[in-house]
Amino acid sequence: GQFSGVCRSKDNTSHEGVSLAYGTAGFRARAELLDHVVFRMGLLAALRSKALAATIGIMVTASHNPEEDNGVKLVDPLGEMLHPSWEEYATQLANAEEQELQKVITEICQKAAVDLHKDASVFIGRDTRPSSKKLSQSVIDGIQVLGGQYHDYGLVTTPQLHYMVCCQNTQGQYGKATLEGYYEKLSKAFMELMKQSHCSGESQKHLKIDCANGIGALKLSEMKPYFPPEVLIHIYNDGTKEKLNHLCGADFVKVHQKPPGGLDMKPNERCCSFDGDADRIVYYYKDTAGHFHLIDGDKIATLISIFLKELLAKDFKMAVVQTAYANGNSTRYLQETLKVPVHCVKTGVKHLHHKAQEFDVGVYFEANGHGTVLFSKAAETKIRQLAKEEKDDEKREAAKMLENMIDMINQTVGDAVSDMLVIEAILALKGLTVQQWDALYTDLPNRLLKVQVADRRVIDTTDAERRALTPPGLQEKIDALVKKYKLSRAFVRPSGTEDVVRIYAEADTQENADALAHEVSLAVF
Numbered sequence: 001g002q003f004s005g006v007c008r009s010k011d012n013t014s015h016e017g018v019s020l021a022y023g024t025a026g027f028r029a030r031a032e033l034l035d036h037v038v039f040r041m042g043l044l045a046a047l048r049s050k051a052l053a054a055t056i057g058i059m060v061t062a063s064h065n066p067e068e069d070n071g072v073k074l075v076d077p078l079g080e081m082l083h084p085s086w087e088e089y090a091t092q093l094a095n096a097e098e099q100e101l102q103k104v105i106t107e108i109c110q111k112a113a114v115d116l117h118k119d120a121s122v123f124i125g126r127d128t129r130p131s132s133k134k135l136s137q138s139v140i141d142g143i144q145v146l147g148g149q150y151h152d153y154g155l156v157t158t159p160q161l162h163y164m165v166c167c168q169n170t171q172g173q174y175g176k177a178t179l180e181g182y183y184e185k186l187s188k189a190f191m192e193l194m195k196q197s198h199c200s201g202e203s204q205k206h207l208k209i210d211c212a213n214g215i216g217a218l219k220l221s222e223m224k225p226y227f228p229p230e231v232l233i234h235i236y237n238d239g240t241k242e243k244l245n246h247l248c249g250a251d252f253v254k255v256h257q258k259p260p261g262g263l264d265m266k267p268n269e270r271c272c273s274f275d276g277d278a279d280r281i282v283y284y285y286k287d288t289a290g291h292f293h294l295i296d297g298d299k300i301a302t303l304i305s306i307f308l309k310e311l312l313a314k315d316f317k318m319a320v321v322q323t324a325y326a327n328g329n330s331t332r333y334l335q336e337t338l339k340v341p342v343h344c345v346k347t348g349v350k351h352l353h354h355k356a357q358e359f360d361v362g363v364y365f366e367a368n369g370h371g372t373v374l375f376s377k378a379a380e381t382k383i384r385q386l387a388k389e390e391k392d393d394e395k396r397e398a399a400k401m402l403e404n405m406i407d408m409i410n411q412t413v414g415d416a417v418s419d420m421l422v423i424e425a426i427l428a429l430k431g432l433t434v435q436q437w438d439a440l441y442t443d444l445p446n447r448l449l450k451v452q453v454a455d456r457r458v459i460d461t462t463d464a465e466r467r468a469l470t471p472p473g474l475q476e477k478i479d480a481l482v483k484k485y486k487l488s489r490a491f492v493r494p495s496g497t498e499d500v501v502r503i504y505a506e507a508d509t510q511e512n513a514d515a516l517a518h519e520v521s522l523a524v525f
C-alpha cells in the first residue's frame with residue numbers, strides 16, 4: 001500500500017510500558033529507547049513539511065542531560081519550536097504500536113489536511129553524543145519512507161539548525177543556509193560593533209569558555225578563523241578528555257552555583273559556560289576573596305535591556321519576558337530601576353518566544369541562560385532605514401549599532417555563541433567589567449530542588465506556574481511555609497523534560513532559601 005516501508009525491523013517497535021510525551025524540549029530518554037521514536041519523528045517532520053510546503057528541521061540532542069540520554073525535537077519553518085497543535089501528533093506517533101502506525105499516519109493526514117503526494121524537505125542536525133549518529137540515520141529512514149528530501153548538516157549546535165531552517169524558508173533573507181553563512185553573518189556584525197567601541201583594555205579581550213565537552217567546542221573552533229587574532233577566546237572542556245556535561249556546562253554551573261571542572265579561574269577573569277547543544281549560556285567569575293559569582297540568564301537579559309534601551313528611540317516598545325524561575329531582584333531591577341515592562345510566562349522557550357513577539361523589541365531569557373532578542377519586522381525596517389538615512393550623527397551611530405545587534409542575534413532561538421558575542425560586544429562598548437555587570441543588582445538567595453513522586457502529573461498549576469491548583473491543599477501549605485520567611489517566594493511544577501517535580505524557593509538568606517525549598521519538597525509528597 002501507500003505506506004509500504006512504514007514498519008521497521010523489530011528494534012523499532014515501541015517499548016512496552018514506556019510512554020513518552022512531546023514535552024518542553026521534544027522527546028528525551030535513554031538513547032537505547034529512542035530508535036523507533038526518532039524514526040517516527042522523521043515521518044512526522046516529512047508530514048509537517050508536506051502540510052506547510054516548507055522545510056522543517058529535526059535535531060537529535062538531549063542538551064544538558066547525561067551523555068547516555070538522547071532526544072529529538074522538530075523545528076518549524078521560521079526556526080521556531082514545533083507548533084503546539086502538532087505536539088499531540090508527535091506523542092501519538094511515538095507511542096503507537098507498530099501495527100497501528102499506518103492508521104495513526106492516516107488520522108494525522110486527515111486532521112491536519114496533509115496531502116501525501118506533496119513534496120517534503122527536512123534539515124537534520126545532531127550533537128556529539130555517541131548515539132546521535134545512528135539515531136539521525138533512523139530519522140533519515142523515516143523521512144525517506146514518506147518520499148521526503150533531506151539535507152543532513154551532521155554535527156551542528158541546536159541554534160545553528162534553527163538558523164538554517166529559517167534561512168531556507170525565507171529565501172536567504174535571514175542569511176545563507178550554510179555554516180559558513182552563519183559564521184560570516186555573526187562575525188561580521190561583531191567586528192563592525194567592535195569598530196564602534198572605544199575601549200581597548202587588554203583584560204576586556206580575554207574570555208574563557210567551558211563548552212560542556214559538547215558541540216559548542218567544535219563549532220567555536222570552526223568559527224575562530226573568522227575573527228582577527230586579537231579576539232581572545234579560550235576553549236575549555238572541548239570533549240577530547242571528559243564526558244559530555246559531566247561536572248561542567250551551563251546547567252551544572254547554574255544548578256550547583258559553582259564553577260565547572262576543567263577550567264582554572266583566576267580572580268576577576270571573565271568566564272562562561274555553554275550547555276551540551278550550545279543553546280544556553282551563563283557567565284561567572286571568582287573575586288579576589290575567592291567567592292564565586294554567577295551571572296545567569298536574568299542578568300544577561302538585564303545587560304542587554306540596558307544597552308538596547310539607551311539606543312532605542314522612545315517610540316519603540318520594548319519588554320522583557322521571564323519565567324517564574326527569574327530571580328525576584330532581576331524583575332524588580334528591570335521594572336523599578338530600568339522602568340522596562342516585564343512579563344512572566346510558563347517555562348519553555350516556545351512560551352517566551354511567543355510572548356516576546358508582541359513587542360517591537362522583546363528580550364526573553366530563562367534564568368538558566370536560554371534566551372534571545374526578537375525585533376518586529378517594522379522595528380527592524382525602521383532601524384535599518386535610520387542607520388542609512390538619519391542626519392543626526394549620534395542617532396545614526398545608535399541605529400548602526402542596533403542594526404549590527406540585529407545581525408548578530410540569532411532571532412530564531414537562544415544561541416550560546418550568538419549571545420556570547422552580544423554580551424562581549426556590549427561589555428566592550430559600555431566599557432564594563434564583569435564585576436560591574438554583576439553589581440547591577442544582587443540576586444536573592446535561591447534554591448532549585450527536584451523530587452521524584454509517583455505521578456508528577458497530579459500537580460496542575462496556574463498563574464504562569466506560580467500557583468498549584470492540584471492536588472488540593474498543596475498551595476495552602478506552600479503559602480503557609482512562604483509566610484515564615486522574609487523576601488520569600490516558592491512554587492512547584494512538574495518538569496516537562498524529566499520525571500520529577502521541581503521546587504523553587506527564594507528568601508533573604510541562603511539558609512532560609514534552602515530551608516524553604518526543603519519544607520516545600522516535603523509538602524509535595
Ligand code: NG1
Pocket residue numbers: 024025063325347348349366368370494495496497498502
Ligand atoms: P523542565 O524540565 O520542564 O523544568 C527544563 C528547564 C527549562 C527549559 C527546558 C528545556 C529549568 C527549571 N527548566 O525544563 O527552562 O530550558 O528544560 O531544555 O531550568
Ligand code: ZN
Pocket residue numbers: 063064275276277278279280
Ligand atoms: Zn540546550
